[in-house]
Amino acid sequence: MPVPLSVTNPKAVGLVAAQAAELPTQGPFARMAQQPADQGSTKQAAAAAADPVPAATASGSNDWAVETCSLSFSYPDLDGRPLPGKAAVVRDMSIQLPRGATCLLIGPNGAGKTTLLKVLGGKHMVPEDAVRVLGEPPFHATNLTSSGALAYVGGNWERDIAFAGYAVPLAGDIPASQMLNSLPGIDPARRDRLIDVLDIDPAWRMHLVSDGQRRRVQIAMGLLKPFKVLLLDEITVDLDVLGRADLMTFLRDECRERGATIIYATHIFDGLEAWPSHLMYVAGGQLQVFEKAENIPELQSGQLLALVERWLREEQRQRQALAAKQGPADGSKELLEVASWNNGWASGRLASSMKLSSNAVMRM
Numbered sequence: 001m002p003v004p005l006s007v008t009n010p011k012a013v014g015l016v017a018a019q020a021a022e023l024p025t026q027g028p029f030a031r032m033a034q035q036p037a038d039q040g041s042t043k044q045a046a047a048a049a050a051d052p053v054p055a056a057t058a059s060g061s062n063d064w065a066v067e068t069c070s071l072s073f074s075y076p077d078l079d080g081r082p083l084p085g086k087a088a089v090v091r092d093m094s095i096q097l098p099r100g101a102t103c104l105l106i107g108p109n110g111a112g113k114t115t116l117l118k119v120l121g122g123k124h125m126v127p128e129d130a131v132r133v134l135g136e137p138p139f140h141a142t143n144l145t146s147s148g149a150l151a152y153v154g155g156n157w158e159r160d161i162a163f164a165g166y167a168v169p170l171a172g173d174i175p176a177s178q179m180l181n182s183l184p185g186i187d188p189a190r191r192d193r194l195i196d197v198l199d200i201d202p203a204w205r206m207h208l209v210s211d212g213q214r215r216r217v218q219i220a221m222g223l224l225k226p227f228k229v230l231l232l233d234e235i236t237v238d239l240d241v242l243g244r245a246d247l248m249t250f251l252r253d254e255c256r257e258r259g260a261t262i263i264y265a266t267h268i269f270d271g272l273e274a275w276p277s278h279l280m281y282v283a284g285g286q287l288q289v290f291e292k293a294e295n296i297p298e299l300q301s302g303q304l305l306a307l308v309e310r311w312l313r314e315e316q317r318q319r320q321a322l323a324a325k326q327g328p329a330d331g332s333k334e335l336l337e338v339a340s341w342n343n344g345w346a347s348g349r350l351a352s353s354m355k356l357s358s359n360a361v362m363r364m
């Protein structure tokens with residue numbers, strides 16, 4: 001039976017080749033694993049890491065909080081193959097982040113930040129040697145997440161509910177206090193501190209709260225367990241200025257006092273200059289900058305926003321120049337190759353496949 005590995009490592013770095021040999025499958029991924037490496041993308045992502053780093057062996061060393069070795073990732077379509085005509089979302093990324101780091105993850109919309117955080121958080125399967133968190137592969141070592149040592153907090157507290165709609169906010173009539181007391185084995189002092197930091201009223205009822213109040217409870221729930229590595233995907237959008245400032249101070253103290261490590265993806269930069277120990281900038285799925293904060297003059301001079309704006313304008317300029325060179329996208333080829341199918345019901349809505357939709361799994 002084909003093993004639904006995602007297409008994460010076309011160059012067969014790490015254990016891909018060994019896995020393909022061990023797994024008796026003739027499925028699409030076995031075929032892909034046998035394909036020659038893509039020579040066009042062999043350029044290593046410039047992991048200008050903060051410290052003089054040893055060769056990225058991803059040997060399972062416990063020295064780094066987070067380590068990636070030529071990490072690539074593509075979203076698979078429903079048939080397990082990469083989405084047709086789409087480049088890998090994360091490409092050839094190598095980083096080594098020390099324990100105790102507070103790393104800001106920056107990049108334009110669609111750069112691959114969420115995807116990267118999800119891969120690091122063990123939500124997408126990649127070859128074991130491509131990612132190590134606390135020395136273990138996050139997807140395979142489920143103890144990392146189940147123990148709370150590795151935590152991912154992102155997105156909104158919402159779900160797709162049949163016949164109600166997409167992205168319905170969590171709005172059951174549940175008191176905030178009941179939610180915050182629902183996890184077993186939580187240190188009451190830590191819970192009380194979080195309630196204080198996030199200015200939560202335990203009497204809030206979740207169906208009556210504002211977006212920002214719901215977000216505060218969501219963040220508190222995500223931080224109840226004393227994480228060792230925390231991946232934050234723009235969670236402060238709904239918070240007011242005070243709530244955000246207090247949370248960022250709490251998070252920095254967690255790293256300084258307990259040696260925890262945080263990667264925080266955000267588009268909001270005001271007042272953040274003193275927060276990061278590292279900056280990581282990605283664009284087009286590739287690592288562009290990975291640097292210690294002390295080596296970035298704009299952080300010292302309080303000009304983080306100006307620096308990010310410069311990076312983003314340059315990326316936009318390059319992207320537009322490339323598009324102008326390549327001409328308008330021609331969808332006719334895909335139209336011939338991808339049939340339009342109704343794939344059935346998903347989240348209460350008929351998931352009809354439009355031209356080029358990722359739902360179109362029947363290819364001709």
Ligand SMILES: Nc1ncnc2c1ncn2[C@@H]1O[C@H](COP(=O)(O)OP(=O)(O)OP(=O)(O)O)[C@@H](O)[C@H]1O
Pocket residue numbers: 075083089107108109110111112113114115116358
């Ligand atoms: N589930 C998915 N299936 C297929 N493609 C996806 C999926 N999720 C994201 N993508 C694609 O991957 C690319 C990167 O998306 P991602 O959400 O990681 O970017 P991002 O940097 O977090 O963007 P933003 O700043 O807007 O949140 C985008 O082109 C997006 O269309």
